Amino acid sequence: MKSFFLFASLAMFGFFAQAQVFKAPAYPLITHDPYFSVWSFTDQLNQSVTRHWTGSDQSMVGLLEVDGKTYQFLGALQYPSTGIVAHAENNQPIEVQYTETKPAEDWMTSHFNDVYWNKGKLPFGKGWDNKWNTPWNTKNIWVRRAFDLQDFDIDQLILQLRHDDDVEVYLNGYPVYSCENCHTKQLKDYPLSDLIKSKLKKGKNILAIHCMNPVGNSWLDAGFAKQSRSAQSNLAIQNSVQITATQTSYQFTCGPVKLQVNFLSPLLASNLDLLSRPVSYINFGIQSTDNKTHKTKITFGLSSDIAKNEKEQMVQVSTGKKGNVRYLKTGLSQQKVLNKVGDDVRIDWGYAYLATNQAKQQLKTLSQSHLMNLADGKKPSSESGSTDYLVASWDITANKSNQNSSIMLAYDDLYSIQYFQKNLQAWWKKNFASMDDLLVTAAKEYPSILVQCKNFDKQLYQEALQAGGKEYAELCVAAYRQSLAAHKLVRGEKNEVLFPQKENFSNGSIWTVDVTYPSAPLSLLYNTKLLRGMVEPLIYYSESGQWKKPFPAHDIGTYPLANGQTYPEDMPVEEAGNMILLTAAICKEENSTQIAKAHWPTLTRWVDFLVKDGLDPANQLCTDDFAGHLDRNANLSIKAIVGIGSYAQMARNMGLKSTADSMQKIAQKYALKWMEMADEGDHYALTFNKNNTWSQKYNLVWDKLLGLNLFPRYVYEKEMAYYLKKQNTYGLPLDSRKTYTKSDWIMWTATLSDKPAEFKALVHPIYQFMLESPSRVPLSDWHETTNGKQVGFQARSVVGGYFIKMLEQRWAKRKLR
Secondary structure (H helix, E strand, O other): OOHHHHOOHHHHOOHHHOOOEOOOOOEEEEEOOOOOEEEEOOOOOOOOOOEEOOOOEOOEEEEEEEOOEEEEEEOOOOOOEEEEEOOOOOOOOEEEEEEOOOOOOOOOOOOOOOOOOEEEEEOEEEOOOOOOOEEOOOOEEEEEEEEEEOOOOOOEEEEEEEEEOEEEEEEOOEEEEEEOOOEOOOOEEEEOOHHHHOOOOOEEEEEEEEEEOOOOOEEEEEEEEEEOOOOOOOEOEEEEEEEOOOEEEEEEEEOOEEEEEEEEOOOOOOOHHHHHOOEEEEEEEEEEOOOOOEEEEEEEEEEHHHHOOOOOOOEEEEEEEEOOEEEEEEEEOOOOOOOOOOOOOOOOOOEEEEEEOOOOOEEEEEOHHHHHHHHOOOOOOOOOOOOOEEEEEEEEEEOOOOEEEEEEEEEEOOOOEEEOOEEEOEHHHHOOOOHHHHHHHHHHHHHHHHHHHHHHHHHHHHHHHHHHOHHHHHHHHHHHHHHHOOEOOEEOOOOOEEOOEEOOOOOOEEOOHHHHHHHHHHHHHHOHHHHHHHHHHHHHHHHOOOOOOOOOOOOOOEOOEEOOOOOOOOOHHHHHHHHHHHHHHHHHHHOOOHHHHHOHHHHHHHHHHHHHHOOOOOOEOOOOHHHOOEOOEHHHHHHHHHHHHHHHHHHHHOOOHHHHHHHHHHHHHHHHHHHHHHEOOOOEOOEOOOOOOOEOOHHHHHHHHOOOOOOOHHHHHHHHHHHHHHOEOOEOOOEOOOOEEEHHHHHHHHOOOOOHHHHHHHHHHHHHHHHHOOOOOOOOOEEEOOOOOEEEOOOOHHHHHHHHHHHHHHHHHHHHO
């Protein structure tokens, strides 16, 4: 079907002149949902293995042969690693020395005397799969492991590590690796520098580890491996990368040929049917640069790791055909649908597809070693039976005109979530009986989808540019796909829209209220059905009687199982305020009180709780729970006050005058009391205990956007003047306790100002963070303002909160009409 690629040049040439980002911490390639999500973590597409957003390898490989010479343009192929210092996983227990009492400062050095430490065996742990050898129940553990090394034939040194939570690793006293506010459920490989490798000694060495686990399960296991470095010859020269809302495009030089590669994931939020389709397109454009004709061949490979949680799992590969679409699909031999829950996990049920409708493209499976030989320019004989990679290859004659061809990548998860004990399928399955049918339609509609995405990308950028300037617009472009791809669009039993998010690299919860709250501006802008699909399941949870408390639940489970709250602690004022404010925002955007009327008794129970406990909150968690509990939290109090005010607004619009008047008076009285209790002269305090503290009052933004007018403008202005004095290189700290921040909250705080210069002044450091952060992961919303490093979290939906300035502009324009 020629139409599949005929119009691809629209995406490849020219229209990226606007609506683009050139630099990001990580680059979205395939982005659909929390499981089908592949990124490049380096600026050069061929500099590293492509990865799932969690950091686990999900390799895509691209090779272009030009007149017999092969150039690698996508991904990296790595030789297998060989253990040189065994870890305990799949081996005999490893004896070590350890202590759970803080040791002397030189505890990690070779000369330190650990004779009085305890003896134990790796791995250490609590919970998880209970396969640990030594129990670890304290918050901290220090481990020293002596090992003898005689083999110095080491090209690349690899640290192999599984830890929960924070970790510091040393080799002979030299720092090797550290990670704060993070953990991994699986043993992972971390390539180390040649400088670290040089710290190895012949004979006795010391591997020293400090691991911290403040809450929950624990685990610690480690070892070393070696690896031959991949050949770096014949890498394509990357000339540019451009990101738009729905596309990421690269341009390369491969000798006398120019190659353009475009990744398109058509996440158009206004079109639920298209948004739900788990199909991405990769388009390849080839053109001669020397006015000569060249014989070229493209080879694209997709690793079967995309359908695994662990590399050791066994897959099977099959072929299929429907109409003019042919495909390879891969999935586990033993399918256990919805079997994995938690945070740092990947899908291991369902099937990944590599598909085409172009007759010239050959589909086959190849081993990793076969692909490495091709990358090295060798011509191995064909092989069969391998399940390592699904491969498409085809010949193209490169000349002066651009030659385009495309492939499709897709994933059928069979069932997406379990919703109160019932397994539910993705939304797209209401229109298609099978993935075969979807692929035929996706191929046919590619030209029109490409045009739609092109137009949307331009529109989003222009509207963001008008709302907040160039840097703000680029941040919105970078956030768009990430936010939507942290959700899954699911069809309820009554055909209702369900749009759960996974609380990525936070705790893995599903339908988290205080993750929905910051992400809401994006869905308010582009489709309130999506926000309803986040809000109404939480309301149902209370109305069904399964959640009996006078405030909303924190979540409905751990992704993908939504059977009831699994978070160990409630956030009473936080979640009550969030749910009422989100409902009021939906009413405003839809210009209708329908959702409020449908759930008024529940909203009333929650607002009564806010009236009783919201003004001066007791010691409890809020959405910033990573910062710890707070007693008398002033920003949390604002949430309660504007929540009460927004309830009054909904009541008035429903014709409930007496209720509206009563609640409005309470909100106004509380706002005046708040200003008195929080006043610290030139700013307002973090808590009502004051003590010369401060915090971002980002919850005030709904007083402004909903037009509640509970707080005088001088409250906003006083806070803004103070914030501008407190900024660091990479942002405004969250509050006076630490120098880290939340970038979504900065966007909300900046929106309090009506002065463009002030808004841009607060946004600029976030933009610098995006460009300069040394943490190469999908946008982290929690980072250090002094050095730009990720503190925790990545690939979360909350960056949808960046769109709040655009939302303010939309509502302001409506008011002027």
